[in-house]
Amino acid sequence: MLRKLFFIRFCAIAVASTAVLVLYGWATHNLELMTVVPGFITMKANTAVAFLLASLALFLRRYRNVSTAAAILAGTFGLLTLVEYLGMPLHLDELLFRDPYSTVFPGRMAHITAINFVLLALSQIALSRKRPMFRVAQSCAALVALSSGFAILGYLYGVPLLYGSLHYTAMALHTGACFLLLSMGVLVASSEGGFLSTIRTGTVSSVVPEIFLPAGILIPSLIGLLVMRGPFSDLDPKLAPALIVVLNIVLFVLLGVRTSVILHRMEEARENAERLSNIDPLTQLANRRAFDATMKFEIVRARRLKLPLSVIVLDVDRFKQINDQHGHAQGDAVLKSLAAMWKNEIREIDLLARFGGEEFVLVAPGTPADGGFAVAEKLRKLASRCDAHPGITVSCGMATFPADGESSEEMFSVADAALYRAKAAGRNCTERGRAVTAI
Ligand code: GH3
Ligand code: MG
Ligand code: MG
Secondary structure, eight states: OHHHHHHHHHHHHHHHHHHHHHHHHHHHTOHHHHHSSBTBOOOOHHHHHHHHHHHHHHHTTTSHHHHHHHHHHHHHHHHHHHHHHTTOOOSOTTSSSOOOSOSSSTTOOOHHHHHHHHHHHHHHHHHHSSSOOHHHHHHHHHHHHHHHHHHHHHHHHTOGGGGSOSSTTSOOHHHHHHHHHHHHHHHHHTTTSGGGGGOOTTSGGGHIIIIIHHHHHHHHHHHHHHHHHSGGGGSOTTHHHHHHHHHHHHHHHHHHHHHHHHHHHHHHHHHHHHHHTTBOTTTOSBOHHHHHHHHHHHHHHHHHHTOOEEEEEEEETTHHHHHHHHOHHHHHHHHHHHHHHHHHHSOTTOEEEEEETTEEEEEEETOOHHHHHHHHHHHHHHHTTOTTSTTOOEEEEEEEETTSOSSHHHHHHHHHHHHHHHHHTTSSSEEESSOOOOO
16 A cells, blocks of 8 residues: 555656756756757657646645646646647647747647647546546556557667657657656556456455566567667568567466466465364364354255264363363363374264364264264263373264254254253263153
């Protein structure tokens, strides 16, 4: 969030500073400030004024009215220039300074510059609304970024057609850079909605914008620079485009593989987190959440396949005393030891879970009441051999589908009531099903 704000402010301040320097250049006839590289096209004085307004609109975007007003003014510069191009003189070209450097339309910003100011204003107005129109803001800003990116590449590659042409209508180098910065600022500022709303740091959807996009934009641009300006530029005229194609294929393959590796790792981390969320950290058994899910699933299956299903609740007897007499760590060791012992004894298709505290549950699919009772007794007797506390006892309560209940909740409450009876009967025993009431 802070990085975002910093970036937006940086864009606004960088553009405003450039505009001030250019105006200073016009005031003092400093060609370098007007053109960056003497001999290139100048940034016109009215362009610099419009940039000041547009950067103000970005910097003060939280003050919606001020921001909208500044954006409208900046856009008006573009709009009026386009009207002038249509042949209606509005004297915008001579605003502030007279331009002695161009003869055809002295002081007039390029067509593409004027169009960009209109687009930029639209994007900023859309973003400053009470309910921002993110998609409009992002589409307009993206068009500005595209055309200014083209212009900058034109200068880098020495291809004037990319930044306009060889005459007065071209976009100056720093004009391109300012548009790129402002459009990036607007894109970042609008990233909580619209097309860019999926960008969240650290999530799967952030992989493409964080890795693929910067690399996908920067590396082909550099490859282009290397091939067009580097040692190959003098060779066969078809060699340069061919090299660009081949190098870009290599780049895209590498980026594709890299993205796939990152997505795979994230998927693994997600699966691991999901697995851990179903495991009890002390005993490494399934936890209550996993028990609930399994129970629901097994009930549906038992009903569908007309199979029995037993659920056993096992509760350590007088566990509080162990804690009180031997300490909590000893109590924990007993729970771990019981879990490990029981886990060894059950079938693969059974699920043993720690329900909470010193209470465990076993879900035994396809197991009728007698079979379930035998399992409960086996586990109960095994408990006394617990090495962490030999002689410990456990009470069990059991319920079987469908006789004791047809839903997960009903089954569990019958098993729990049976457990209560086992405790009442003196502990260290198993009770099953509903209580038999005398008629
Ligand atoms: P009963 O025979 O009626 O089941 O008596 P009990 O003492 O086993 O039952 P009670 O519910 O009174 O006490 C359970 C104790 O289990 C109380 C609680 O402090 C302890 N306990 C719960 N979770 C843990 C745990 O993770 N580790 C340890 N060491 N103790 C736990
Ligand atoms: Mg207990
Ligand atoms: Mg208990």
